[in-house]
Amino acid sequence: MSRRDRWLGHRMVFPLILLLLIVQGYPMAFAAYISLHDYRLTALNEVRWVGLAQYAGLLENPSYWTAMRNTLIFVFGAVGLELSLGFLLAYLLWRPVPAQNAFRAILLTPMFVTPIAVGLMFRFLLNNQLGIIPVWLRALGVEIDWFGPDLALFSLILIDVWQWTPLMVLLLLAGLEALPAEPFEAARVDGASEFQILRHLTIPLLRPVILAAVLIRMLDAFRVFEYVYAITRGGPGERTETILFYIYRVGFLYFRLGEAAAMAFTLAVVIFVLVVFLFRILRRQEALT
Amino acid sequence: MTGLARGIAVRVMPTITVLRWRRRWPILFRFGMLSMATVSVLFPFLWIFLASLKPPVELIRPSLLGFEPTAVNWSEVWLSSPFARYFLNSVIAGGITVIVSLIVGAPAAYAFSRFRTGGTGLRFLILAAQMMPPALFIIPFFLMAYYVGLLDTVWAVAIAHLTFIAPLVTWFLIGFFEDVPRDLEEQAMVDGCTRWQAFIRIVLPAARPGLGAAGLFAFIMSWNEMFYALMLAGGHSKTLPVAIAGYWTFRGVDMGKMSVAITSAAIPVMIASFFVQRYLVRGLGGGALKG
Numbered sequence: 001m002s003r004r005d006r007w008l009g010h011r012m013v014f015p016l017i018l019l020l021l022i023v024q025g026y027p028m029a030f031a032a033y034i035s036l037h038d039y040r041l042t043a044l045n046e047v048r049w050v051g052l053a054q055y056a057g058l059l060e061n062p063s064y065w066t067a068m069r070n071t072l073i074f075v076f077g078a079v080g081l082e083l084s085l086g087f088l089l090a091y092l093l094w095r096p097v098p099a100q101n102a103f104r105a106i107l108l109t110p111m112f113v114t115p116i117a118v119g120l121m122f123r124f125l126l127n128n129q130l131g132i133i134p135v136w137l138r139a140l141g142v143e144i145d146w147f148g149p150d151l152a153l154f155s156l157i158l159i160d161v162w163q164w165t166p167l168m169v170l171l172l173l174a175g176l177e178a179l180p181a182e183p184f185e186a187a188r189v190d191g192a193s194e195f196q197i198l199r200h201l202t203i204p205l206l207r208p209v210i211l212a213a214v215l216i217r218m219l220d221a222f223r224v225f226e227y228v229y230a231i232t233r234g235g236p237g238e239r240t241e242t243i244l245f246y247i248y249r250v251g252f253l254y255f256r257l258g259e260a261a262a263m264a265f266t267l268a269v270v271i272f273v274l275v276v277f278l279f280r281i282l283r284r285q286e287a288l289t
Numbered sequence: 290m291t292g293l294a295r296g297i298a299v300r301v302m303p304t305i306t307v308l309r310w311r312r313r314w315p316i317l318f319r320f321g322m323l324s325m326a327t328v329s330v331l332f333p334f335l336w337i338f339l340a341s342l343k344p345p346v347e348l349i350r351p352s353l354l355g356f357e358p359t360a361v362n363w364s365e366v367w368l369s370s371p372f373a374r375y376f377l378n379s380v381i382a383g384g385i386t387v388i389v390s391l392i393v394g395a396p397a398a399y400a401f402s403r404f405r406t407g408g409t410g411l412r413f414l415i416l417a418a419q420m421m422p423p424a425l426f427i428i429p430f431f432l433m434a435y436y437v438g439l440l441d442t443v444w445a446v447a448i449a450h451l452t453f454i455a456p457l458v459t460w461f462l463i464g465f466f467e468d469v470p471r472d473l474e475e476q477a478m479v480d481g482c483t484r485w486q487a488f489i490r491i492v493l494p495a496a497r498p499g500l501g502a503a504g505l506f507a508f509i510m511s512w513n514e515m516f517y518a519l520m521l522a523g524g525h526s527k528t529l530p531v532a533i534a535g536y537w538t539f540r541g542v543d544m545g546k547m548s549v550a551i552t553s554a555a556i557p558v559m560i561a562s563f564f565v566q567r568y569l570v571r572g573l574g575g576g577a578l579k580g
Contacts, residue, residue, distance in 0.1 A: 008484055009404035012396035013411070016459060019393050023452045024418055027429035034428060089326055092319045103323045105563060107330055112562040114513035116530045117551040120537055121333050124340070124544060132336060132351045162333070171578070174570035178579035209578065216573065219420050225516050230534060244516070247424040252520060257428050264424035275417045282416075282577040283409070 035262040041255035054262035064263060066238045067246035070153060074242060075221040077153075078160040079214055085161065086168025086213075091198075093169070094176045104173075111166040119230030122159045123147075149236045156227045156240055164220070168213055175209030176202070208285050215278040222271060243267050334555070341548035348544045362545035371525065372550060375532040378443050379554075382518075382528055383511040385447035387504045390458040395500065398462030399488055402576075403471075412463075416575065418456035423516045426452055431520055441524045449517035454507045461506065464576025465499025465568075466492065502568035509558050509565070529554045 038050045058064045093104055110118065125131045126146040137144060146155045179202070187197050203210075225244040228234060234241040234249065241249075243263070251260030340348065342358040366372045400406040401415075430449050431440070439445040473495060474487040482490065493500070515530035522528065527535070533554060536547035570578050 005404050005484065006406075009400040009406035012400040013406045015393045016397035016415075016455065019389075019451065019455055020414075020418055023448060023455070024421070024426070027426045027433070027452075028421075030429035030432070031425055089323070092322055095319075097316060097319050097323065099320075103327060105566065106327050107323075108566055109334075109559050109562060110330055112509055112513075112558045112565075113555045114515065114530045114533070114558075116515050116534050117554055118333075120533065120547060121337050121551060123537065124547075125333055125336055130349065130351055130544060132353060135351050162329075166330075170566070171570060171573070174579060212574065212578065223422050223424075223516075226530075229515075229519075230537070244422065244424055248516075248520075251424075251428055252431075257432075260424070261428050264422060264428070267422045268425050271420055271422055272417065275413075275420050279413050279416055282574060285574070285577040 031261045031264060034258055035265055037258050039256075039258035039261070041257055050258070054258050055266075057259065058262060058266065063238060063241065063246065067241045067243045070239070070241055071222060071224070071243040073153060074157055074160070074224055075218055077157045078164070078221050079217045081157065081161045082165045082168045082217060083210070083214055086165045087172055087210075089165070089169045090172035090176055091202075093173055108166045108170055110163045111170075113163070115163065115226035116230050118159060118163050119227040122155075122162070123231045126155065147232055147236075149239055152232050152236060152240045156224070156231070159227050160221065160224065164217060168217060171209060171213040171216070172206070175206050175213075179205050208281055212278060212281050212285070215274055215281065219271060219274050219278070222267065222274075337548045337551050340544055341552050343545060345545055362549045366546050366549040366553070370546075372532060372553075374525070375527045375529055376553065378446075378522075378526055379512055379529040382443045382446045382450065383508040385444070386450040386454050386511045387458075387507045389447075389451060390455045390507050391500065391504055393455055394459035394462055394503075395493065396488070398459045399466050399492065401459075401463050402466035412575075415456045415460050419453045419460060421453070423449075423453075427517060427520050430517070434521055441522050441526050443522065443526050443528075445521040446518050446526070446528060447511075449521055450511045450514055454510055457510065458503050458507050460575045461503040461572035462496070462499060464571045464574065465496050465503070467576045468499070468571075469495045499568060499572075502565050503572060505561050506565050506569065506572065509561055512554075512558055 035054055036049065036051060037047050038053075039047050089107065093100065093107075097103070126133055128134050128145070134144070134146075145151065183201055183205070184197065187201055192200075223244050224242050225248070228240055228242055228245040229248075232240040234245055244267070247260045247263050247267070250256050250263065336353075339353065341362055342360070343356050344359045344361065347356040397406075401412060407414075426449070430445070434440040434442075434445040439448075469492050474484070474491050477487040477491045478484060512528075513530065514528075515534065518528040518531050519534070523531065529550070533547065533550045536543050536550060
């Protein structure tokens with residue numbers, strides 16, 4: 001590469017770097033500053049340095065750990081179900097089937113609707129007085145309190161599954177369609193059964209795409225906010241308090257910005273680790289193609 | 290036999306003659322499973338759309354059909370409430386975000402794809418930047434917007450959306466520039482263009498579908514985003530998601546109007562999604578996954 005090209009490359013990247021420094025770098029440094037101070041919106045004149053006390057405080061804050069635990073249950077529950085269901089649907093869509101394109105286009109639509117609308121849609125649909133699903137269940141003799149203490153978090157997981165399984169389908173189906181044809185022909189000639197092919201050929205070949213899809217979904221699921229905001233607001237009790245909602249509560253309802261910023265950094269560390277894994281998988285994929 | 294009829298015959302005849310029940314049931318089974326999935330995807334949309342046509346008394350009696358459809362909810366939301374304005378706010382915030390992201394992201398993505406500028410480190414940074422949790426930036430943004438006087442404006446929302454949408458668009462475009470054959474720009478440079486001119490006149494037009502898909506997807510992301518919008522613009526500069534959330538609060542519920550708002554917000558993006566779907570995988574993988 002010539003020096004002129006290298007110089008042009010730097011100039012072409014520069015505006016993006018500048019923008020990111022303004023909208024990400026500066027706010028991040030500011031957030032770090034806030035997290036090291038006792039910074040309350042109600043007492044902006046009395047901001048004082050507290051070092052790592054905010055972070056140390058989190059370790060002893062049971063609500064923080066409850067929120068983290070709920071978030072982990074949500075992430076693993078939702079992404080696990082989405083992977084199973086998404087793989088099933090992608091597999092069904094892989095080979096020709098009548099109305100294939102229509103199925104595909106319709107099945108992908110939920111992921112494009114704003115999550116707050118999806119949350120409210122299901123709050124309405126599952127509501128014991130207003131929704132149609134409890135009416136049908138009652139006709140079958142089943143009474144379920146979807147947003148009661150036992151099921152609330154699970155219901156939120158189901159809503160996430162409804163909205164985001166399509167992304168799983170999209171990524172896995174693309175992965176399946178990019179698989180080479182020869183190994184499958186060879187396996188069929190050798191008389192392998194459908195299940196054997198799936199287990200020993202399709203899934204191993206698809207592994208990098210599966211991992212990338214799971215990580216992309218996990219990164220998103222860690223930031224769950226809208227469903228909680230739309231339906232339970234963290235309740236009943238703290239049963240559906242997720243980390244992003246708890247940060248919102250502490251920062252914008254209790255005005256303890258320092259504590260909220262410290263929590264945001266702990267979440268950022270988790271996200272960062274997942275991004276490292278995702279990046280490594282994508283790079284390896286690229287080396288192959 | 291016309292061409293079309295021949296095509297149908299060729300496709301249909303073997304299916305009828307060759308496939309016996311044993312070979313045909315898997316297709317029926319798959320068709321059945323996919324139909325079930327499709328029904329469970331469409332049903333909530335249908336329910337909300339029907340609710341938007343119900344008169345207020347019908348809404349407390351859950352039923353699918355058997356009501357007199359009315360347009361009263363639609364006219365109240367669109368004509369006698371500021372909803373149209375919130376709709377416009379979302380369009381403006383999305384528009385600003387998309388335009389800035391494309392202007393800044395396209396040259397950067399080209400530089401990554403052709404010169405590997407900044408190497409692996411910078412690429413990783415672009416991916417990490419779009420994934421960082423909004424909770425990290427919201428507090429500084431809130432304070433900054435407050436001090437600068439941008440709080441409760443569409444500008445604050447658009448700037449906040451740039452934090453993840455600008456890197457996302459860049460990441461998307463890397464893959465699409467990879468797909469533009471290098472011969473094109475090399476030919477233009479032989480003909481006397483500079484590299485920059487070749488980028489503007491040859492590569493950008495060739496990557497138009499990718500640019501369109503990335504821009505449309507970025508618009509959808511901005512349109513759907515609520516966390517920043519809720520904190521930065523609660524008053525008259527509300528965007529659609531915040532406005533939708535306002536229909537069901539502790540103070541009261543208005544199902545009919547909420548359903549109108551949800552339908553109105555969902556229809557444009559669902560139409561847009563049909564144009565984006567094809568390009569999404571290639572974009573999300575930053576060129577590493579095949580679409």
